[in-house]
Amino acid sequence: MPDSLxxxxxxxxxxTRLGLTLSGRGGTALPGLVTLQLDPDFIAAATRALPHGVVLVSGTNGKTTTARMLSDVARAAGWQPIHNRSGSNLxxxxxxxxLADATWRGEPRGDLGLFEVDEASLPRVLGRVRPRAVVITNLFRDQLDRYFELxxxxxxxxxxxxxxxxxxTLVLNADDPIVASLGPRHRGAALYFGVDDPSVGGSVPQAISDATRCPRCRAPLRYARVVLAHEGDWSCTSCGLTRPARDVSASRVALAAAGSEVALGGPVPGAFDDLRVPLPGLYNVYNALATVAAARALDIERATVTRAIGSFRAAFGRLEQVDVAGRSVRLVLVKNPAGFNAAIAALLETGRRPRLLAALNDRDADGRDVSWIWDADFESLAPSVDHAVVTGLRSRDLANRLKYAGVPRERVDVVDGWAAAIDxxxxxxxxxxxxxxLATYTAMLALRGELARRGHVAPFWED
Amino acid sequence: MDLRIAHLYPDLMSIYGDRGNVLALAQRARWRDVAVEVRPYSAGVPFDAEWPDLLFFGGGQDVGQDIVGADLAGPGGDAVRRMVAGGAAALLVCGGYQLFGHEYVPEQGAPIPGLGMLDVRTRAGKKRFVGNLVADTPDGRLVGFENHSGRTYLGPEAKPLGTVVVGHGNNGEDRTEGAVQGRVIGTYSHGSCLPKNPWLADKLLGWALERRHGAVSLRPLDDAEERAASEQAALVARARP
Known part of the structure; x- marks a missing residue:
């Protein structure tokens, strides 16, 4: 039982939570804040006795989807994860x-702690809990006003x-040089995942200078193959640091509009079944690989893992699909250049000519600096854009970005107000x-809120 | 007519959407039927000092800035000096701005010499200046977003680019923002800077084209989107600095 504090x-x-629920407000951070004020060690105390331990999922992109996939896997294994599902990850x-999953006496009503953790908060959280496994999906530069330099x-x-x-046990992306080079700093075990299909990816790193240099000696990196941004088959031209061997590897990837078929390989050939990832895009293949590797760190049977991933449904704004008045609406959360480019690649893989609703906000949770849109590859998107409605607190920056990317003016409408933009x-x-x-975090919340009012989607915190 | 743009150290010094500045320069030239070539100039590669009409030099992470600083102390730095002496125009943002000055004085250790092409000196500050930035200049309003801990002070040869209205600018003390010296302009404005400040882009384009084509008058463009972006950014900056 937890201590008295x-x-x-x-x-x-x-x-606090009950009061908020009775007054009709869900999904706020206040209850957790109140609890941590009273007991800064609450998380450690409340998770200490969990029979399956604690898993932390962190990184710049993909942590919400990966944590949700892993949650489905844990449930399929008969476990009861306590999970910050809404993506509130501080x-x-x-x-x-x-709190939500504890009795009034503070006893957890679950057996596994599964927590998505903001990458800037990860060092603090690591100092406060003893996890069983830590998953790091990737590290890209994101919201420089908040995280500063990568x-x-x-x-x-x-x-x-x-x-x-x-x-x-660490679970690390072998294809990301910044993440992979964290492995040798750990005194315990690390499991690595990566994409090994030679037909996937190009040969030039995308124009994002996150990781052009060796994390160990700072000499230029060489890529035999680039999968996404700085993820790929990398090696150092000077000190010999190279991509670590993959414990979980996608040896073949077939991408399609509805999802991907992945042949899993590893050090033991044929040790895994094929995997169906029911979300489009290479970045979701990475999320699935991270989930498979994490499940292995938790000793969950592989048939359970592939079954649970195969029936996964998208999280908030992660290529989530909703029906609005007979139209199929795809919600894509974008928040940094790497994530934007990966989402765009997933959309364009299938030769779509999308009609867009693009929303740019600059609140704290979006990043107050909108400069990142100039690093995002709108040039790839522009020729395919059939029409774009642009909205948000910084809609004019976004409309100007589309102009410089070459989208003709008559194909762009700037509309103020969420409801009007949706209409x-x-x-x-x-x-x-x-x-x-395509929307940044708080813009997506606002748009989704409007869709919820109209009955098209469940309110965010009931999801 | 053609225009040659050198992007200095794009692999190491392009962190806050600085690529947008090069996109803006290139597009605004192309929209006026000027052929544009952009070449990356990077560390350890010999620079052709005769080639560029226009230099762009952005901001980087500390590690990138260290590598670039070392490269500029060698032949790369001499080449950049020759480019500017030969009439090339230059836009420097943040880290590039600091490296064009006389020196950068870190909190500990010896001062790091810069290129000395701008009469400015920068020293490390404790608090980082992060937020929206608006300055008034004789040519128009400058809007953007600043994110720097360096404090830059102008000597007599450099003139301020503008006067801070919202934000901190060069040093948070004297309300100056940026510096102009000859055809070299330094600023702390990311955002990206030029797409929202088309007057500044055109000023640089005019200088750059003059180097090989004589005085040119640039055809005015329809800047409705640029003006709208500047207007919205300035309103947001006043409401949420």
Whole structure:
């Protein structure tokens, strides 16, 4: 049973939560905040006795989808994960998830802690809990006003990893040089995942200078194959640092509009079944590989893993598909150049000519600096854009970006107001047609809120 | 007519959407039927100092800035000096701006010498300046987003690009933002800078084309989108600095 301070903090958080629920407000960070104020060690205390331990999922892109896939896998194995499903991934969000799934005496109503963790919060969280496994999907530069430089962030995460107990298993992306080079800093085991299909990817790193240099000696990196941004088959031209051997590997990938078929390989050939990933895009193949590797760290049977991933449904704004007045609407959350380019590649893989609703906000959760849209590859998207409705707090920056990418002016409408933008965008799509929504985090919340009011999607916090 | 743009160290010094500046320069030239070639100039590769009409030099992470600083201390730096002496125009943003000055004085350790092409000096500050930036200049409003801990002070040869209205600018003390010296312009404005400040892009294009084509008058463009972006950015900056 948790100690008395944790029990008190738990009760205080639950009272806050009950009050908010009774007043009709869901999905806020306040209960977790109240609890952590009373007991900063609440997360450690509340998770200590979980029979299957704690798994942390972090990284720049893909952590929500990966954590949700892993949650489905754990459920399929008969476990009861306590999971910050809504993607509220700061410490208070983790505390909030524990509160929601605890009795009034503070006893958890689950057996596995499964927490998505903001990458900037990861060093602190690692210092507070003893996880069984830590998954890092990738590290890209993201919202520089909040995270500052990627090198500094990677160094802080590496320092926290060096202090971890050797019993922890790391699950790392072998294809990401920044993530892979965290492995040797750990005194315990690491499992690596990567894409090994030679037909996937090109030969030139995309124009994002996150990782052009060796994480160890700073000499230029060489890529035999680039899969996404700086993920690929990399090696250092000077010190010999190279992509680590993959424990979980996609030896063949067939991409299609509805999802991907992946042949899994590893050090033991034929040790895995084929895997169906029911979400489009190479980046979702990476999310699935991370899930397979994490499940292995948890000793979950592989047939259970492939079955659960095969019936996965998209999370909030992660290529989620909803029906709006007979139109298929794809919600795509975009927040940094690498994520944007991966989402665009997934959309264009199937030769679509999308009608877009694009929404750019600049609140804290979006990144206050909108400069990133100039690093995102709108030039690849522009020739395929049939029409775009542009909205959000920084709609004019986005309209200007489309102009410089070469989208003709008559194909772009700037519309103020979420409801008006949805009306205009949906109205422009014939019945049976498709609308693609590209939006930053708080813009997606607002658009989704409007769709929920109209009864097209469940409110976010009930998801 | 043709225009040659050199993008200095794009692999190491292009972090806050600085690529948008090169896109803006190239598009605004092409829309006026000027043929454009952009060449990357990177560390360890010999620079052709005679080639470029226009230099762009952006900001980087600390690691990138260290490698670039070392490269500029060698033949790369001499080449850049010859480019500017030969009449090339230059836009420098953030880290590039600092490296064009006399020196950068870190919190600890010896000062790091810069190219000395701009009469400015920068020293490390404790608090990082992060936020929206608006400055008034004689040619128009400058809008953008700043993210720097360096404090830059102008000497007598360099003139401020503008006066800070929202944000911190060069040093957070004297309300100056950026520097102009000859055909070299330095600024802390990311955003990207030029797509939202088309007057600045055209000023640089005019200088650059003059180098090999004599004085040119640039055809005015319809800048409705650019003006709308600048207007919205300035409103947001006032409401949420």
């Amino acid at each position: 944790a029990t008190l903090a738990n009760a205080a958080g639950k009272i 410490e208070r969000g983790i505390a909030g998830a524990l 090198d500094q962030l990677a160094r802080r995460i590496g320092d926290a990893i060096a202090a971890l107990d050797p019993s922890v 205009r965008a949906v109205g422009g799509v014939p019945r049976g047609g498709e609308l693609v929504v």
